[in-house]
Amino acid sequence: MTDAALREPTFLILTALAARPQHGYGILLDVEEISGGRVKLRAGTLYTALDRMTADGWVRVDREQVVDGRLRRYYRLTDEGAARLEVEVRRMRAHTRAAERRLRLRPAGGTA
Amino acid sequence: MSGLERRYRRLLSWFPRDHRERHGEEMLVVLMSGAGERERPTARDFADLLWAAVRLHARRVVAADGGVDPRDVLAVVSLLGPLALVTGATTGLHEVAWWVRAGALTQMPWSTQFPDAPVWLLWGVVAVLVLWGSRRAAAVVAWVATAGFVLLAAFYPAQHWWLGVDAGWVLVGLLTAAALTWSPGPVRGRELVGGRAVVVLAVTVAVAVGLGVLGHRLLPAELLRVVVLVGGTLAACGSRSRVGRRSALVLLLPVVTAALGVAQWLVLGRIPVAAEVALFYGLPVVALLALGGLPRRIRRRPDQPVT
Structure with a gap:
């Protein structure tokens, strides 16, 4: 498993699936909510990411439903995907702590 | 079939066949759900789908999608x-x-x-x-x-x-x-x-x-x-x-x-x-x-x- 930083859409999609399985449109809405409205994924980006994450074993199809004659497919995070997200969260947390420590050391009033 | 759906289907036809067969209908639902009252795909939709199709084709050419063992x-x-x-x-x-x-x-x-x-x-x-x-x-x-x-x-x-x-x-x-x-x-x-x-x-x-x-x-x-x-x-x-x-x-x-x-x-x-x-x-x-x-x-x- 690689520990290279995840791209933001990948991180947000994994986060959207962390608590429960979701269908494609649900993931798009959830990603927007998680990012505070800053990231608005589109269908092409979402399904390219799902294609890659499925190949990597991080995500898999949970179930399918037909609603109003239309297929709705739910995706869920695999254990491997959850572990990868956990690694990313730890990495981001370490960076955040380091940034906070450095900011506290910064002289008050501007440039040194 | 509405004009919008027909246009989205045309854009989805650029995707690799296996991806289209697996996700085409599902993507169409997502696109239609997010379209609201629009009658045409937006330029951003167009660019996003085109770029996604290119990336998916490229992944298949080099078998990076894992579809070839x-x-x-x-x-x-x-x-x-x-x-x-x-x-x-x-x-x-x-x-x-x-x-x-x-x-x-x-x-x-x-x-x-x-x-x-x-x-x-x-x-x-x-x-x-x-x-x-x-x-x-x-x-x-x-x-x-x-x-x-x-x-x-x-x-x-x-x-x-x-x-x-x-x-x-x-x-x-x-x-x-x-x-x-x-x-x-x-x-x-x-x-x-x-x-x-x-x-x-x-x-x-x-x-x-x-x-x-x-x-x-x-x-x-x-x-x-x-x-x-x-x-x-x-x-x-x-x-x-x-x-x-x-x-x-x-x-x-x-x-x-x-x-x-x-x-x-x-x-x-x-x-x-x-x-x-x-x-x-x-x-x-x-x-x-x-x-x-x-x-x-x-x-x-x-x-x-x-x-």
């Missing part, structure tokens, strides 16, 4: 490789035919006219052993035949251009021996391509050898031979499946290196031996690795069978 490619190679390699005897068989026509076969100096005969004979034995189901024996004989290529290159450098246009035979020999030793083997290969593939390739080899013997150095016959080899190998491996197309690419390496040889003479002329090795061995291997024809660390989709 190199072990399956090698399984097909272990089944069909020995048979394909028999085609390499064509030049020598042309010599034999000449001496037969001259009524002097018994006087033919085999060591100069057809020194590589034992190697091609060994590949014929490997083909029979594979069809017989004796995989272990086939693997042993295949390694001996591959070592034969090296001996021929060392002792008869003028007989074939082993470092140049004939590098494809050595590569297919090596890959076939490796496939017989380490891949899931001919049984899996037969599951993937069916028994019919062996018959199709056998006919292809027979026709190609016949054209090579009877039409040696006649341009129309040589061109027809290439067409027969490419078409027959693709038909045998299955041109509609990605595993089949990559298996065919492996088996057609001798055609690829021959074409590279022609290109080399036309463009570069004579080049140093090291450059020849890089061109005729390095380039095909890099291409096979890039196209997913050789083993590497790529996962198969857990929810998708290999196609």
